[in-house]
Amino acid sequence: MSYPYQIKSSEEYRSAYEASVSDPEGFWAGIAAHFSWRRKWDKVLEWNFSDPDVKWFTGGQLNITENCLDRHLAERGDQPAIIWEPNDPGEDYRILTYKELHFKVCQFAQVLKNNGAKKGDRVCIYMPMVPELAIAVLACARIGVIHSVVFGGFSAQSIADRIQDAGCTLVITADGAFRGNKDIPLKSVIDDALVQCPTIRRVIVLTRTRVPVSMIKGRDTWWEDEIRKVETQGNPACPAEVMDAEDMLFILYTSGSTGKPKGVVHTCAGYMVFANYSFVNVFQYQPGDVYFCTADIGWITGHSYIVYGPLSAGATTLLFEGIPTFPDAGRFWDIVDKFKVNILYTAPTAIRSLMGFGLDFVKNKDLSSLKVLGTVGEPINEEAWHWYHEQIGKGRCPIVDTWWQTETGGILISNLAGVTPGKPAHATLPLPGVQPLLVDEKGEELHGNNVSGNLCIKFPWPSIIRTTYGDHDRCRTTYFATYPGLYFTGDGALRDEQGNYRITGRVDDVLNVSGHRIGTAEVENAINMHTGVVESAVVGYPHDIKGQGIYAYVIFNGNKTDEASIRKDITQTVARIIGPIAKPDKIQLVSGLPKTRSGKIMRRILRKIAEGELQNLGDTSTLLDPAVVEEIKGGKL
Numbered sequence: 001m002s003y004p005y006q007i008k009s010s011e012e013y014r015s016a017y018e019a020s021v022s023d024p025e026g027f028w029a030g031i032a033a034h035f036s037w038r039r040k041w042d043k044v045l046e047w048n049f050s051d052p053d054v055k056w057f058t059g060g061q062l063n064i065t066e067n068c069l070d071r072h073l074a075e076r077g078d079q080p081a082i083i084w085e086p087n088d089p090g091e092d093y094r095i096l097t098y099k100e101l102h103f104k105v106c107q108f109a110q111v112l113k114n115n116g117a118k119k120g121d122r123v124c125i126y127m128p129m130v131p132e133l134a135i136a137v138l139a140c141a142r143i144g145v146i147h148s149v150v151f152g153g154f155s156a157q158s159i160a161d162r163i164q165d166a167g168c169t170l171v172i173t174a175d176g177a178f179r180g181n182k183d184i185p186l187k188s189v190i191d192d193a194l195v196q197c198p199t200i201r202r203v204i205v206l207t208r209t210r211v212p213v214s215m216i217k218g219r220d221t222w223w224e225d226e227i228r229k230v231e232t233q234g235n236p237a238c239p240a241e242v243m244d245a246e247d248m249l250f251i252l253y254t255s256g257s258t259g260k261p262k263g264v265v266h267t268c269a270g271y272m273v274f275a276n277y278s279f280v281n282v283f284q285y286q287p288g289d290v291y292f293c294t295a296d297i298g299w300i301t302g303h304s305y306i307v308y309g310p311l312s313a314g315a316t317t318l319l320f321e322g323i324p325t326f327p328d329a330g331r332f333w334d335i336v337d338k339f340k341v342n343i344l345y346t347a348p349t350a351i352r353s354l355m356g357f358g359l360d361f362v363k364n365k366d367l368s369s370l371k372v373l374g375t376v377g378e379p380i381n382e383e384a385w386h387w388y389h390e391q392i393g394k395g396r397c398p399i400v401d402t403w404w405q406t407e408t409g410g411i412l413i414s415n416l417a418g419v420t421p422g423k424p425a426h427a428t429l430p431l432p433g434v435q436p437l438l439v440d441e442k443g444e445e446l447h448g449n450n451v452s453g454n455l456c457i458k459f460p461w462p463s464i465i466r467t468t469y470g471d472h473d474r475c476r477t478t479y480f481a482t483y484p485g486l487y488f489t490g491d492g493a494l495r496d497e498q499g500n501y502r503i504t505g506r507v508d509d510v511l512n513v514s515g516h517r518i519g520t521a522e523v524e525n526a527i528n529m530h531t532g533v534v535e536s537a538v539v540g541y542p543h544d545i546k547g548q549g550i551y552a553y554v555i556f557n558g559n560k561t562d563e564a565s566i567r568k569d570i571t572q573t574v575a576r577i578i579g580p581i582a583k584p585d586k587i588q589l590v591s592g593l594p595k596t597r598s599g600k601i602m603r604r605i606l607r608k609i610a611e612g613e614l615q616n617l618g619d620t621s622t623l624l625d626p627a628v629v630e631e632i633k634g635g636k637l
């Protein structure tokens with residue numbers, strides 16, 4: 001497969017960018033022509049940002065799995081599509097060629113059909129990072145079933161909320177997951193969740209850890225037994241469902257500034273075109289390259305840049321089940337060495353953490369196969385950038401700093417590896433088709449360079465969020481109402497002398513902890529579930545490795561045992577309600593919170609104290625009881 005739309009020089013970038021702005025429809029029609037369609041589109045783009053209503057390639061029909069699988073069979077059927085590295089380096093790795101992956105996806109799609117799944121149904125996937133997770137995702141897409149993948153670190157309550165919100169009818173899970181030296185009992189978490197989920201009719205369970213699980217008669221069935229049934233049927237070739245361009249492909253839940261996560265909806269054609277286009281251009285993938293993205297498929301990075309982007313490009317994508325520090329902090333580098341990885345895409349938090357383990361884990365690892373490095377999920381600090389560049393890239397690999405969001409579906413701002421210049425801690429320039437701008441508080445556009453403001457986008461790109469599942473108005477108010485006529489990202493950014501963007505972080509009540517998005521309100525709700533908690537307020541503070549840490553101020557009125565056990569109880573409550581990723585790093589017990597006379601918590605003050613800024617707290621004259629501020633300052637952790 002060659003990529004006629006792969007940009008090869010700065011000049012080509014500039015002309016592609018200009019073409020994409022002066023004639024967006026012509027530009028994207030030219031890219032879309034390189035995919036397999038069952039029916040060509042009638043209209044490239046119809047849109048307004050006030051409803052919002054954005055439609056790409058209407059009238060067009062296709063199936064994303066034909067683009068990810070079938071169309072590669074003739075030319076690269078025997079090439080590895082997925083290389084899988086298990087958690088335990090002692091266990092054998094697996095390779096699935098395009099032919100094998102195609103076969104397995106069709107087979108499992110038939111399993112889904114045998115279990116009553118049909119086009120438009122929603123299916124929840126809660127699985128470890130094994131090839132069967134990618135197979136499950138693609139099998140859903142094959143038959144037009146809408147997948148909702150839930151990251152394996154979320155709790156039973158979080159799963160139940162997501163299943164209920166989407167009205168899922170089927171769950172695909174595994175007995176358990178291996179993560180480092182831990183076994184996570186996925187099936188038992190699902191069992192707890194399903195107590196609250198009457199819409200679920202079937203649970204398909206993959207064997208992974210072989211921990212004992214309870215199987216409920218009539219509801220639960222083993223993946224392997226279902227495959228055997230399909231084999232007895234003689235493996236019917238599972239034809240791809242013909243999908244309209246704007247049919248839903250998947251829902252992925254993400255945190256916002258309110259307590260309830262939103263189901264971000266992406267649709268078939270636009271998402272596919274942009275995931276592929278951005279993959280091919282940002283990473284400059286060349287046929288035969290081994291590409292390794294360390295994210296989990298449970299996040300958008302895994303959807304777009306482990307599964308759909310790479311596979312639609314006929315790439316070899318490496319899927320890793322484990323964690324960066326198991327069995328030791330050299331694991332990523334062992335994998336790069338073992339499979340001769342050419343492109344590595346990871347998160348700043350992982351780089352900072354591995355940096356802390358020292359160079360012993362890097363030396364003696366052959367990293368000479370690496371050509372391109374990437375980062376995603378949070379701002380990368382200069383120190384981590386330089387370490388990644390020198391110690392991993394040996395000074396010869398460009399680093400792409402890719403800025404994007406669950407809602408954007410794909411990378412919007414990034415340099416193109418080796419093609420456009422990078423700059424430490426800067427995502428740099430927008431991809432063709434992406435029109436960013438900065439606005440001030442009032443929504444006035446800030447023109448020129450050397451300015452900072454809130455980052456918005458003024459024109460649709462093909463993989464823009466279409467709706468928030470079940471609540472379109474929430475999509476409008478969250479993203480399109482703050483600045484009418486613009487998509488608002490929730491991020492702040494600077495634009496330097498050369499027009500490069502530097503994303504500085506969220507400007508709303510969303511935290512970014514180790515590259516994971518967590519709403520402060522969500523954590524507060526979870527803390528407040530503890531019977532002894534009267535009220536709480538959660539803010540972020542700078543954390544050396546995680547980027548941001550979670551700082552909770554809690555008014556506690558329960559059984560006054562010792563503070564340590566109160567903290568432990570609260571932490572466990574959060575892990576139970578949301579998942580271990582949302583555990584507060586610090587819990588300060590307080591007798592009151594700084595509130596205005598109208599009862600609003602002044603988070604600005606709490607944020608400053610958590611950051612260690614005890615002097616200039618700004619205007620505190622509107623506080624109901626200024627004395628609580630002194631108490632809180634005195635008890636700072």
Ligand code: 7RM
Nearest residue numbers: 376377378379401402403404405406503517
């Ligand atoms: C892909 C992903 C989105 C939020 C986003 C930003 C932050 C992501 C960068 C970044 C600075 C980057 N989706 N963010 N990439 N900040 N530089 N290169 O992470 O929906 O989970 O998070 O992540 O704040 O709004 S996400």
